[in-house]
Amino acid sequence: MRSLEKIEDMKWSLQKWCGQRDYIMFLIGINTGLRVSDLLKLKVKHVKGKKKITVREGKTQKPRVIHLTNIYDEIQSFAECQIKTSEWLFSSRKGNMPISRIQAYRQLNKAAEMVDINDGVGTHTMRKTFGYWHYKQFKDVAELQMILNHSHPEVTLKYIGITDEQIENNLNNFYL
Secondary structure, eight states: OOOHHHHHHHHHHIIIIIOHHHHHHHHHHHHHOOOHHHHTTOBHHHHTTOSEEEEEOTTTOOEEEEEOGGGHHHHHHHHHHHTTTOSBTTBOTTSSSBOOHHHHHHHHHHHHHHTTOOSOOOHHHHHHHHHHHHHHHHOOHHHHHHHHTOSSHHHHHHHHTHHHHHHHHHHHTOOO
């Protein structure tokens, strides 16, 4: 999501229509860039009382330090409620297990529909949103490449759509 307004609309919609679980999932997703598969594996004990956690990424098997400082209070408030019902941070109603990728996708789409966001919101949107806004804020493609565990800076720029955006902006402003 390249619009801060759309991000705020999604947060509002997730809280109002989907619930705190899905809001916190989105909040962690857009603030950490974790893949949804790694996000859904989080347990309450992983985040309870912690501002920094280490996650072994499922796809790359590399350890990654995740900073939760900016969203700490919201996560702790949610974790406190979750600890009474499930060991999973994003628990399913179908027993003591996390929600599925499909359910996460459904909830994100439901929230997007409620606020008329029609540009294909999915579970990967959270990771790409993180990447896009991290790059916009810090302009450090090498650091972002390391965070996202990409093989080359070009892969990272293409992944977050910066290459196309920069080319379009440059061509719009080009004049001899």
